[in-house]
Amino acid sequence: MPTSLNILAALAIGYCLGSIPFGLILTRLAGLGDVRSIGSGNIGATNVLRTGRRDLAGATLLADCLKGTVAVLVAGGLFGQDGAMVAGLGAFVGHIFPVWLKFKGGKGVATYVGVLFGLAWPAALIFLAVWGATAYFSRISSLSALIASLVTPPVLILLLGENRVGGLSVVLTAILWWRHADNIRRLIARSESRIGDKT
Numbered sequence: 001m002p003t004s005l006n007i008l009a010a011l012a013i014g015y016c017l018g019s020i021p022f023g024l025i026l027t028r029l030a031g032l033g034d035v036r037s038i039g040s041g042n043i044g045a046t047n048v049l050r051t052g053r054r055d056l057a058g059a060t061l062l063a064d065c066l067k068g069t070v071a072v073l074v075a076g077g078l079f080g081q082d083g084a085m086v087a088g089l090g091a092f093v094g095h096i097f098p099v100w101l102k103f104k105g106g107k108g109v110a111t112y113v114g115v116l117f118g119l120a121w122p123a124a125l126i127f128l129a130v131w132g133a134t135a136y137f138s139r140i141s142s143l144s145a146l147i148a149s150l151v152t153p154p155v156l157i158l159l160l161g162e163n164r165v166g167g168l169s170v171v172l173t174a175i176l177w178w179r180h181a182d183n184i185r186r187l188i189a190r191s192e193s194r195i196g197d198k199t
Contacts, residue, residue: 010075010083014090017071018111019098022063023048026056039193044106046141046195061110067091068114076118085168088115092172096179107179109145112172116152119165123156139194142183149173 023043027035032051035043039050045061071091076084095111097103109131116124127148134144153173156166177184186192 006079006083007086010079010086011090013075013078014071014087014092015094017067017074018091018094019100019105020063020067020094021098021101021105022067023060023106024101026059026063027051027053030056032056042106043101045110049195064095064106064110065114065117067095068111068116069118070114072115072118081164084119085165088119089168089171091115092175096175107142107145108172108176109141109149112149112176115172116169119168120156120160120162122160123152123162123165123169126155127152135195140187140192141195142180142192143187146177146180146184149176 021043023035023045027033027048030053032053035048035051039047041047044064045057048060049057051057068088068091071087072084075087079086092108092111092115094105096105096108098105113124113127116127130148130151131144134147135141138144149169150173153166153169156162156169160166183192
């Protein structure tokens, strides 16, 4: 059973990895300036796509996903399943509230998926399938993320029997919905941007 010190170490590992702002780093390295100055002001892949660079958006999506997976696998190897889940939470929170950016980060969708890949990969594939299907018909990234995250807890608990991971996913989903409050208001007003829009 992990000690309190191990849990804190797992949380620190997750937070440090999750707080790496890959979208900001990649766009700056590409000479595109601060991605926070365009579109939604977010550091995630959807806003990076607004620069017109699909390659950078894809790289941001992959990196933001992998930091969640790596955090889970590293902490899991060191501290077991409890450590893995704590690190997953830490990575998700780190992405949303990175200390390096005055705690103003992304929405957490890609990192959520990365955490799922580390803890219960079938759930991650279902998340992506739901996201992809919703995005195909709606072309709205935020709506796709909201629906996919809402499906995830029952999939984990009822379909996969992963009750503890399912409990964690309830927390992650609640935070993700809270972070999408402005998007939800725009969805209700039918003014939400679509994938590929410059604004």
